[in-house]
Amino acid sequence: MSQTLIIGAGITGAALAYQLYRRGQTATIVSTHAEGGLASAASFGWLNASYFLSRPHYHLRYQGLAAHRRLTAQLSGLPTTWPGCVWYEATGDAQAETAADLRALGYTVEALTKAQIAAKLPALGPVPETALHFPEEGVADPATLARALIAASGAKVIRATVQSLTSDHGKVIGALTDLGPLIADRVILATGTGTPALLQPLGLALPMLTRPGLMLTTNALPPICPVVLATPDQEVRQDAMGHLHAPASAGHQGDHAESLGSFPVVINATLQRLRGLFPGQEIHFGRQAMALRPVPGDGLPVVGQGPVPGLWLAVMHSGATLAPVVAEHLVDEIIGGVESPLLAEFRPTRFQ
Incomplete structure (x- = not known):
């Protein structure tokens, strides 16, 4: 069974861990911050598709609402409501x-x-x-939702600070933390504004807006x-x-x-x-x-295979709306190897 290391314990990392669990995969989450993350804990939590930057962005956000409804059907007691x-x-x-x-x-x-x-x-x-x-619009508390998804996933959570990614023969194989090295078959960055610093040594500049x-x-x-x-x-x-x-x-x-x-x-x-x-x-x-707030340079999500094998990215605003649907499709890509058309416009390669 493949082992996945998710860096980041906010709503995005939590949703990824949950979707991996649903597909029979194990995950370890490593995060400087407590379960629920930092940006997720300061989120307004408005779930909507009435705000969008492009037609593909609208469709992703709209599918995000459907993904939230699937979560509430799968897990009881989630902090998600639909007041409009x-x-x-x-x-x-x-x-x-x-x-x-x-x-x-x-x-x-x-x-x-x-x-x-x-x-x-x-x-x-x-x-x-x-x-x-x-x-059709709703409300969630992303930090509370993240903690619920992490608990449901059974993922191991390590409180540590990632100092760098580690690689071997051109493939990412884990991360070096202040507690020591962590080894995995693949690494997913759900690290928000901390992503550029981890990517820079690999030769990828990911622009992020200051928001x-x-x-x-x-x-x-x-x-x-x-x-x-x-x-x-x-x-x-x-x-x-x-x-x-x-x-x-x-x-x-x-x-x-x-x-x-x-x-x-x-x-x-x-x-x-x-x-x-x-x-x-x-x-x-x-x-x-x-x-x-983790807002990429063009305002759109950054989702998909990273600049080197073994590395995947999931960086976006608003994670409150998008994390569940991005996790569904990204995990399907990771496990099944077939790229999702819904994520086609949001690949990291657009910044290379």
């Missing part, structure tokens, strides 16, 4: 164009009037004239936000315990900021936007999580 999204980040003609584009792709889009929005979100203060409703993400969680509140809400100023969702989760940047999926600024200023501004959305609610700071 009310979206009005664009208005007027731009909103209508978004609706037309998504419908042309087969996405389910419902146009909401002001009265329908108010009925769906009674606590919303400034109610827009129109919005779009995406009923810091700050996620704010509030105190527990009464049920006021039953959907993912995407407005021009703020995206927000509410969990089962009543906490609001909000990225500190508006439209965080397409955010191009390379720095966050002063944390107190950013957090206070986010709280003010939330209070404006839900007037009359006692909204206060609960906690924060910050991480660099």
Whole structure:
């Protein structure tokens, strides 16, 4: 039986370990961070295909939603729900164009009037004239989901820092860690922003964008936000315990900021936007999580065979949406040797 070493214990590494287990393969996960990862623990967790950069990217994201549903059917108690999204980040003609584009792709889009929005979100203060409703969209806690998938996979987890990949006769055979060497038949990098440093000695430059993400969680509140809400100023969702989760940047999926600024200023501004959305609610700071989001240079996933035999890559944003489907198809490629058409546009070779 082949032995796979997965570097990275976030949602991507966890999904890979689970899919390997389903195919009768064993995996070892090595990670500097605890199970659940770093970027995964600071994720908004919005599962959607309404945001995409190209047609192949849309299809991958849409299949990501289906892959999440397969996981919830296979494993009970996963932290995945399907509340849908009310979206009005664009208005007027731009909103209508978004609706037309998504419908042309087969996405389910419902146009909401002001009265329908108010009925769906009674606590919303400034109610827009129109919005779009995406009923197929969902929410997951990627860190919690990662821990569940790792537990289900039975993968051995080693807390260690990988210093370099090791190779023999032109083939990657493992990794050197601060605890010593690890040997495997193949290595998969699910290492997010740490990937370029591991690839550089092998002669592959993987460009990554600097995209810091700050996620704010509030105190527990009464049920006021039953959907993912995407407005021009703020995206927000509410969990089962009543906490609001909000990225500190508006439209965080397409955010191009390379720095966050002063944390107190950013957090206070986010709280003010939330209070404006839900007037009359006692909204206060609960906690924060910050991480660099793993966004490749062109914004698209990097998935497939690495620059040398024995090495595979799985680096992407948003892993929350994409990790389950990427894991399904990449593991099929690794085990079966047949490349997936769904992943064809996202190969590492485009950067060589």
